[in-house]
Structure formats: structure tokens, C-alpha cells
Amino acid sequence: MIRPDQLLCPSPAGLYCPPGDFYIDPVRPVDRAVITHGHADHARAGHGTVLATPETLAIMAVRYGEEFTARRQSLGYGETTTINGVEVSFAPAGHVLGSAQAITTWKGMTIVCTGDYKRREDPTCPPFEPIPCHVFISEATFGLPVFVHPDTRGEIAKLLGSVQHNPDRAHLVGAYALGKAQRIITLLRLMGYDQPIYIHGALQRLCDLYEEHGVDLGELRPATIDAKDGPDGKKGGKQDFAGQVIIAPPSAIQDKWARRFPDPLPAFASGWMRVRQRARQRGVELPLIISDHADWTELTDTITEVNPEELWVTHGREEALVRWASLKGLKARPLSLVGYEDENE
Amino acid sequence: MQRFADLLDRLILTPSRNGKLRLMEDYFRAVPDPERGWAVAAITRDLDIRSVKPAMLREMTAERVDAELFALSYDYVGDLGETISLIWPGKRGANYQVSLTEVVETLNAMSRTEARGTVATWLDALDPTARWALIKLITGGLRIGVGARLVKQALANFGGKPIQDIEELWHGLAPPYTALFQWLEGKADKPENAMKAPFRPVMLAHAIEEADKPRIDLSENAFEWKWDGIRVQAVAEGGQTRLYSRTGDDISNAFPDLVESMEFDAAIDGELLVYDPAEPPFAVRPFNDLQQRLNRKTVTKAMLADYPAFIRAYDLLWHDGQDLRGLPFEERRALLERFIDTEKPARFDLSPTVSVKSWEHLAELRANPPLDAIEGLMLKKRSSVYVPGRPRGEWWKWKRQPFLIDAVLMYAQRGHGKRSSYYSDYTFGCWRQDENGTDELVPVGKAYHGFTDEELKRIDRYVRNNTIDRFGPVRSVRASKEEGLVLEIAFEGLARSKRHKSGVSMRFPRISRLRWDKPAADADRLETLEAMIPD
Ligand SMILES: [Zn+2]
Ligand SMILES: [Zn+2]
Numbered sequence: 001m002i003r004p005d006q007l008l009c010p011s012p013a014g015l016y017c018p019p020g021d022f023y024i025d026p027v028r029p030v031d032r033a034v035i036t037h038g039h040a041d042h043a044r045a046g047h048g049t050v051l052a053t054p055e056t057l058a059i060m061a062v063r064y065g066e067e068f069t070a071r072r073q074s075l076g077y078g079e080t081t082t083i084n085g086v087e088v089s090f091a092p093a094g095h096v097l098g099s100a101q102a103i104t105t106w107k108g109m110t111i112v113c114t115g116d117y118k119r120r121e122d123p124t125c126p127p128f129e130p131i132p133c134h135v136f137i138s139e140a141t142f143g144l145p146v147f148v149h150p151d152t153r154g155e156i157a158k159l160l161g162s163v164q165h166n167p168d169r170a171h172l173v174g175a176y177a178l179g180k181a182q183r184i185i186t187l188l189r190l191m192g193y194d195q196p197i198y199i200h201g202a203l204q205r206l207c208d209l210y211e212e213h214g215v216d217l218g219e220l221r222p223a224t225i226d227a228k229d230g231p232d233g234k235k236g237g238k239q240d241f242a243g244q245v246i247i248a249p250p251s252a253i254q255d256k257w258a259r260r261f262p263d264p265l266p267a268f269a270s271g272w273m274r275v276r277q278r279a280r281q282r283g284v285e286l287p288l289i290i291s292d293h294a295d296w297t298e299l300t301d302t303i304t305e306v307n308p309e310e311l312w313v314t315h316g317r318e319e320a321l322v323r324w325a326s327l328k329g330l331k332a333r334p335l336s337l338v339g340y341e342d343e344n345e
Numbered sequence: 346m347q348r349f350a351d352l353l354d355r356l357i358l359t360p361s362r363n364g365k366l367r368l369m370e371d372y373f374r375a376v377p378d379p380e381r382g383w384a385v386a387a388i389t390r391d392l393d394i395r396s397v398k399p400a401m402l403r404e405m406t407a408e409r410v411d412a413e414l415f416a417l418s419y420d421y422v423g424d425l426g427e428t429i430s431l432i433w434p435g436k437r438g439a440n441y442q443v444s445l446t447e448v449v450e451t452l453n454a455m456s457r458t459e460a461r462g463t464v465a466t467w468l469d470a471l472d473p474t475a476r477w478a479l480i481k482l483i484t485g486g487l488r489i490g491v492g493a494r495l496v497k498q499a500l501a502n503f504g505g506k507p508i509q510d511i512e513e514l515w516h517g518l519a520p521p522y523t524a525l526f527q528w529l530e531g532k533a534d535k536p537e538n539a540m541k542a543p544f545r546p547v548m549l550a551h552a553i554e555e556a557d558k559p560r561i562d563l564s565e566n567a568f569e570w571k572w573d574g575i576r577v578q579a580v581a582e583g584g585q586t587r588l589y590s591r592t593g594d595d596i597s598n599a600f601p602d603l604v605e606s607m608e609f610d611a612a613i614d615g616e617l618l619v620y621d622p623a624e625p626p627f628a629v630r631p632f633n634d635l636q637q638r639l640n641r642k643t644v645t646k647a648m649l650a651d652y653p654a655f656i657r658a659y660d661l662l663w664h665d666g667q668d669l670r671g672l673p674f675e676e677r678r679a680l681l682e683r684f685i686d687t688e689k690p691a692r693f694d695l696s697p698t699v700s701v702k703s704w705e706h707l708a709e710l711r712a713n714p715p716l717d718a719i720e721g722l723m724l725k726k727r728s729s730v731y732v733p734g735r736p737r738g739e740w741w742k743w744k745r746q747p748f749l750i751d752a753v754l755m756y757a758q759r760g761h762g763k764r765s766s767y768y769s770d771y772t773f774g775c776w777r778q779d780e781n782g783t784d785e786l787v788p789v790g791k792a793y794h795g796f797t798d799e800e801l802k803r804i805d806r807y808v809r810n811n812t813i814d815r816f817g818p819v820r821s822v823r824a825s826k827e828e829g830l831v832l833e834i835a836f837e838g839l840a841r842s843k844r845h846k847s848g849v850s851m852r853f854p855r856i857s858r859l860r861w862d863k864p865a866a867d868a869d870r871l872e873t874l875e876a877m878i879p880d
Contacts, residue, residue: 144417145418146422146431148473150473254759254766255766258766259766274431274473275421275422275431276354276424277423277424279358280357283761285359285360317417319417320414323411327411
């Protein structure tokens, strides 16, 4: 059988497939790209052909405009296509709407590239499916044993508790615009919160897109003070936002934008909130440890479950996961790819 | 433990004073005795708990976690206690939640080896937040930025009592403060303060504003200098001696020289100052010399010799078993004079009275005090009885004019809490010549108040529009001879400092005016500041 790096190998532009002549999640414009999901560091504009799930293609079109690529090739979960003799298919990754693991097979060798993934409840996308393979390429955003995220619904309950306890304060929840924001909204709904939820303008188009793909977000209203529909149904005044939930991109909750709300209570939904100092530095009063990435337990459990012959680690804290694998007697290597950020969380 | 941990966690992240008070009040309401009392002691750092060495916790963790994985994690998190709390594997099925009370009560009764096993069992069952709180508590590393004064205020709010009542009782109480909580909840009478040499809550003065002057009849008042030290209360009773700060903290340990000299039975209100050992007593040294003796863990012999402390007495509150606070100031003052004269306490002298004829005369004295160590004048109604707090119309203070300089804004940092979306903390600089003979700005201080909300908005806009660099929450702004925002800075004093690049440090700097009109090149030079340093 061939060596795995004959099928996929790291290169400056990203993970490259020599026989198929394509890249997975390239960080520079290339002729042919396979994109795992719509986050900006994985899905960039300017490639010749983009192969992705229909949802991911729609997300890219919303973010970059219809001209984001010369040619689109849509491939649903479970479907297979062949690129220059290399079989390519997608399986759900459970990360965000449309997120997929890219499965490549050539001459009997199968490599699964997870993109980003998680194993926890997410009403906005189908759950991660473990796929048997020779080489499993795992992300490692939270690849340190200190990252064990608590129960997600418990964190949502914290937010609801705070809203109840502070009816005079506007709750500003910082959440990444693609995925995290919509997941928080659906989880709030599942836990019985039926008030209108206010959203920052930057979230509008992605929330619309989620709705178009059948994700019910309940009643959303723009978080604009002078909008016609304030919380009281009349013209929105500052005080009308007291005791309301407002979702915004993380950068906005510490920005001038936040000043329009009454006594804003800054919250931030991110796996990074596990580390107290991170919350303090950002001036977060209510840290919500909610992540769209696998925590340490999910990473190690998933690798154990998939049980590959070899583990490649990318995207984040690679050394610790490689160390863990070597303690288990599993062959592992870091890919040291550059260009991916972990602040998108 | 879980509730205590959640309280600490929220206190750390809540910037506003009212928010912190509310969290503590809610906690006192929800948690029974003695747990809440131990929590109070833990936060005010009055908890005497047998400490566990961080090295031992590290060893215990090493038995459970791979060393390399631990090292990578510690490197990322940066705080040992937090790393251990997060990485500790926990035990499925371990569900015995230890209470704070049990931690306090059992740990002190254990041997080192026993403690090791028991702490491990506790850590197994707790969640990461509770583990973190437990580790901070038993390693003595609990720092959450809540002072004893704020806890006392929360207790006062909780029981609907004046904070002075709590301060007065405080040093006679011991954790877990069960009698105090019983009283605050209306279930028992106010506890008797059986302690000798108790603290008596302090009477304070109002600052004189222009509008107050017509309402003050100078002929009814006595006058004295306002000395630039720290306000204290020295109490000795039956051989027990204590020195209290004005909020009732016991600061005896920092001033053994003074405390040892207190061979009387009295409570004296006065100003703690440092005198020059080379001069006849008591030549007052500037505030900076007193600073040498504050916030030190140990008091060295050299420090005692170079910076000896004494008290300049303002008032006599209690003497030989008699509470004098109900007497008019005039009578207390006469008793104080007699006390100093007859008992001649070694490290005490009398704050001299000043005779004042008119407002003009008062203004002249204020503008030209005879010593650097004077920061203004005090007016005390001769009929005033001594009551805690700041009663209206009884005592007044008229501080000397602050020092003023013009400096250039150099860096701005984001504020906290309500101000977290504003650049509200400013570093400013003055001009000096660098080694090549060209002028450069050197930072001379930092200020984060003194401006109105409207001015804050304008400075914030200026900062955002004139940023040249960013480092985390800090922005560096344009500041050159041609461009820059000039700030008029008011401050109370200046001292030499080796820790500052400029060689000077300011006391209480604040922004007094924004000088949009003034060119940056015309801001003050470092030499001007140096000339203001008292020698
Ligand atoms: Zn992602
Ligand atoms: Zn990613």
C-alpha cells in the first residue's frame, strides 16, 4: 500500500493531495479546493473550483458574495465524487451548519480530515459521525487536558439565571457570528426561553440563512435603539433592553456599540472562558463555557473510537495531543500547518 | 464549598462595587451559619487555616497526570492553582461535597500526611471552580480584590445596620461570627464588645466648597492644621495596645516603635507621621518617608531608626474608663491637652491650634502653610460631640491647592465595568532632553478620573482617532511637539522614585482640565516637576 503522505501532505498553502491535485481548506487561492466548513480561516474566497456541502457553499456566498469562486461543486453528506482518481466524500462534523469531515481514498488508503468538530448537542447541524480510516487528521483547538468543557445546557441555564437575577441589565452575549450565535439561540429556545432575542446587525444574514435551511430561531429582532419594533412593540428606547438577551460578535461587546444599552452585562460564549484570566482580560462578567470545538475528552474519546493506524494533529495545541497518543502507543505527528486561528471560537 | 466558590468566581469578574455588595448580601441570605461566617473570614483574610504547600499539590497532581501534559497545560494557563483545578482528573462516583466549614475545622486538626489524603478526596468530588477555590484557600493565595471594608458594608446592608456599628464590633469578634449574624438577622441582641482596646468609629470632616462659606460661622470654630500623614486611632487599655487605621484595620504590626510606647489607658485620635531622627522631636518628614513604612511585611531595625513614627494628637475619645465622645470638642480638647501634659506619652505630641481672624486670614494660611507636611486646615465646631461618619456642619477641611502641571497624553487604556468600552485610563508625560540633545516625552504619571462623562467621550474619540500602536488593551497615541493632547494634571505631592523611568512619582494625580487649546510643545518639562520635590 502507498504511504499516507503520498495521498495528503502539508504545504504552505494548506493540506495538499498530489494525485488529486487539490487542497483541503487552503489558506491561499488555489485552482481546486475542498472546503470543510464556512469559518473564515477554512473557507477563503478566490479559488478556481470549490467543492463543499451545499450549506457551506451558501454560507460562502453570503459572506463573500456570489463571486467567491469561479466554479462551485456541491456534494452532500454521504455522496462521493472522484477528483483525478481520488475518491472524496463528506461526513457530518457537528461543528456548524454544513460542516463536514473530508474523506479521501486512493489506492486503498483512507484519510479523514475532520476540519473542526465537536461531539456535543447542537440543534443546528447533524452530529459528528466516526468514519473508519487509516489516518485520522484531528483538529486540536482545545487540545490540552485543562480544557474539559462543562455541560452546555448548564451554561445556558447560567445565562437564564443571570437574566432573571438582573432584570435591569441588558445581557450582551458575545458569540461568533457563524454557528455559535445560532446554536446559543436554539439552545435558549430548547430551554424554554420564548422572549424575542436581539441580534447585532452583523448576525442578520447568517441567521436568515440558518432559517432558510430549516433551523428555527424563534423571534429575532435587530438590536437597534431607534428601530420601529422596540421590545415594548413601540419605538425602541434604551430602557427597553433591560433584562433582554442581545447576541453580538465578540468584538462588539467591548466596543462603543455596547454603550447604547442600559448597564450592559458583558457575557462571552467560548471554550476559552474556561481559563479565568482570559475572561478577566476581556472584561467579561459572565463567562459561558460553550464551544463548537471538541474539548480534551471529546478529542481523546473520538480518536479512541475511530481507532486509526495513525493520528495527525493540526490546528491548535498539537504537542499535547501527540504526547497523549504516544502514551497510548498510537503513532502520531503534528502537521504544523499555518494560517488557522483559534480566536474564532 | 460550591456556593463559596461561585461567590468568589463572580466577585472576581464583577467590576462594580454595588454588584459585589449584592453578591455578598445574597450569599449571606442563602447560606447558613457557620458556613457564611467562614466565608467572611476567608475574604477578609482573617481565616486562620493550616496551609498546604503548593509543592505538595503539585506532587499530588504528578501522581495523576503525565508530567509533559501538565507542563504544557501550566504553561498555557499560567496559574498553578488554576491549572491543577482544571487538570485534576476527578473521580466518577466521588460525590461527597465538602463544606467550607469542614475544610476549616478538619484541616487544622490533621497531620501533613493525613491532610494529603484528605485534600485529594475533596478534590476528587469537586467541580473545577470549587477545586480552584479550595486550592486558593488552603495555599493562602486567595486574592479577589475585595477589601475588608467592602465585606463590612455588605454585612451592614444585609442587617440594615450602620457600618460604624460593625466596625466598632469587628475586632471583638472571631470567625465564624455567629453572634454577629444572629444580631444582623434580628434573632439576638447586639453582641457586647468584650475586647480590650476596641476601635471607635471615626468622625470625619466635609471639604469646604465655596457655597458652604456663608453657612460657616468662624467664631464658633476651633482651627488646626491638617497634617499630611495617615489618620489613626491609638488605643491602650489594661496593657493591651492597638493602632487602628481610620476604617478600623489593626495596623499595630507595622509600627512596633509607636505601639510599645503606649503606656497609658486612653483612646487617641490623631495623625501618624514620621519624624527626622537627626532633629529634636518632632520635626515632621514628608509623606514619602511615611510611605517607606507602609505596606511592608517586616519592619527592619534600619527602618525604625531612619523613619521613626509618632502621633500628632487631635482628639481624646476615652480615658481611664471614661467615654468622652459625648462631650463638646472644646472640653475634649482641654482634656487632651492635660493628658499630653501630665502623662507625656513618648511618641505623641499635640496638634497645635491656629488662631484665625477671618476668611482672608484663613485663605492666607492655607496658601502659605509653614511646613511641607501640612496639607490644609481643619475647622471644628467647638460644641461638636464626637459622632461616627461625616455629620453635616460639624467639622470642615480646607485642603491646600493642588499642584498643577501640563502634560501630554501618551497612552490610553480601556477602563473596567461601565467604562470598559472607553479608553479611560491615561498615561501622560513631560518633556526632557534625551542623550542626543533632542526633546522626548517621558511618562510621569497615570490618571483615570477628574473628567466629566462628556469629556471622557471626547478624549475617547481623540484616542481612537489618533492611535499609532496597540498592545492588548492599551493604545499609544500621537504625541509629538506638533501633535498631542495636553492635559492639566492636579496632584497632591511629588516624590523621587527609582521605580519610575522619570525618577518621580505623583500622589493622587487626576485630570483637572483638558487643554485642547495648548500646543503639545508648550507642555511642562521634567525639570519643572523635579523642582517641586520637597527635600
Ligand atoms: Zn471552525
Ligand atoms: Zn478552525
